[in-house]
Amino acid sequence: MSFREAARDALADSQMRANVRRATRTIGMRRAAAVAEVPDWEELRHAGASIKEATLRHLDVHLQRFESALQQAGGVVHWALDAQQACEIVLDIVRAERATEVIKVKSLTTDEIQLNEALSRAGVSAIETDLAEMIVQLAGDRQSHILVPAIHRNRAEIADLFRQRLGIEDVDDDPRSLTAAAREHLRERLLSVPVAISGANFAIAETGTVCIVESEGNGRMCTTLPRTLITVMGIEKLLPRWQDLGVMLQLLPRSATGERMSPYTSLWTGVTPGDGPQSFHVVLLDAGRTDALADPVGRQSLRCIRCSACLNVCPVYERTGGQAYESIYPGPIGAILAPQLSRLERNGDLPDASTLCGACYEVCPVRIDIPEVLVHLRGRRVRERRVGAGERLAMRALAATFARRESYEAAQRAAQIGRGPLRHAFWPGPLAAWRQSRDLPEVPAQSFRDWWRQR
């Protein structure tokens, strides 16, 4: 389905729109307050952008340093070119452990590679432990936000879901009651399942350390209790030095949840005998990232730290919600990331799902100029002839018209007598779309230039 079609359905869902509006505005306001108390926020943004930019410039070097540091610390590093390879690597490890269940946290990258589906085909059930991910999984629903995957649901809907799917009768829509129900459901599994799969927020090349930040503590249990831990991460998650966390751990929580610090920041380096998982694997995932890296304008997308501040301020996202993007990465960042990761094969119309208002760029903690990348990707689609011939022809004709004064003035005169390129004969589709909800302006009898000539 195209974004336009999916959005049309989503826009009709008034409950979803109320839920998303309320939640994004709340988080957006919290972010604004948390950012306002940092006097050097703009400098921090610049620092975040340049750390990421420098890392990407020498990504090959940093990846190899990460690999050797982690190997020294007792971890195993795997390289995956695409989603399928990554899933196979994970499946091999799970099979070797003879596990039939795995627990999961920070699942965004594994959702990108559709790991749960691959596990399920192999007879392994994946249990999402992040509360919002768990809600989405229980409902058989799709994620709609990077950080709050169930943002399109409100508490009453979630309580209903828990009653139906978990068989817990005494649950109401009070957050404490909901959390208690989730804990009851998850705790036993957290204590018994032998294999955990996590994502990563950051990875440190010089030490081989992996870092996740989270709010619930389930992530910490996932990364400490099981026998075996597998981390699946995109190659762009790397930071060269330990000290770079000093910048990133200020930028991320404030941008993401409006908190000074996340309730749980977990860092682990390889394997420690007798303490925590005794077998630790990292799967480094490319899946289109090196293609994005090769694009001089598009590569800034790889700076993204998945805070989702851009989603919470986007006027399009606020109204359509995340599912209309039909990508695990929705909103403004999704509109540039998703098409690039598939070499424009999927989600190609997402760069059009923006007014270029620039609200996303204003809040991005690593200064990704999202409007610039959106425009760039629109250009790539035109160059690769992925847009209709009608549009290409019309735009070429219009450029030719504007390129000469004589033809421009002729078009103006034609518009004035009501039959010209700017009115009915020209591009009936777009005009009909405009007139769905807006009157067309009347074309005045006299253009500005004719007035100027006559005065």
Place this chain on the structure above:
Amino acid sequence: MRLTLFVTCLVDTLFPAAGRATVELLERLGHDVDFPIEQTCCGQMHSNAGYEAGSLRLIRRFAETFEDAETIVTPSGSCAAMVRERYPRIAEMTGDARLASRLRALTPRVHELSELLIDVLDVEDVGASFPHRVTYHHSCHARRALGVQHQPLLLLRAVRGLQLAEIASAETCCGFGGTFAVKNPEASTAMLTDKLRNVLNTGAEMCVASDVSCLMHIGGGLARMRAGVRTLHLAEVLASTGEAR
């Protein structure tokens, strides 16, 4: 001061009153206004829609037309942003270093109208009189790309008889976005509806802005609703001296 007007294709063709008002206002303030007749379009639509070749033709044309102008004024935040903030980068990305350096010399001389009045000409009270209740819509490109936010408000507050009504969610886009309005008309309409609700809630008789593209969108929605609230370009308010209009 000698001022060269870049009127924009949209004002020239569809909203000439905003162009005439710009000339009247600047001349009333004692400036000479020049209008190079060879000008057409800045190329923003082509650039934003991904048609770089078409946009580049128009960028070159703009450079040739305005090369000798000392101070360029335009009644559009969006077109000013395109020229000043994006022209040099676009030329750079296409690898045309000569064009890029020509543009870097030219584009800092381009100003949006309210920016010119406040930041360059240093005038807040332009001698206008407009006894109406109005609200002001900030265009996204003026506010975010040019940093024009306080300038139009300073100018409006100095207009005699004018009552400026504050609008809720002033920083939110109206949903126009050029081709967005026709490629995603449903999402665009949802954004417009919220904007119209906020406009109507102010109780203003008119919605004023510095970009006729936003005004075409908001005005098209207001007209469709038969709301009885009209749209007006900032220049038209500032040009008004209270005589019949």
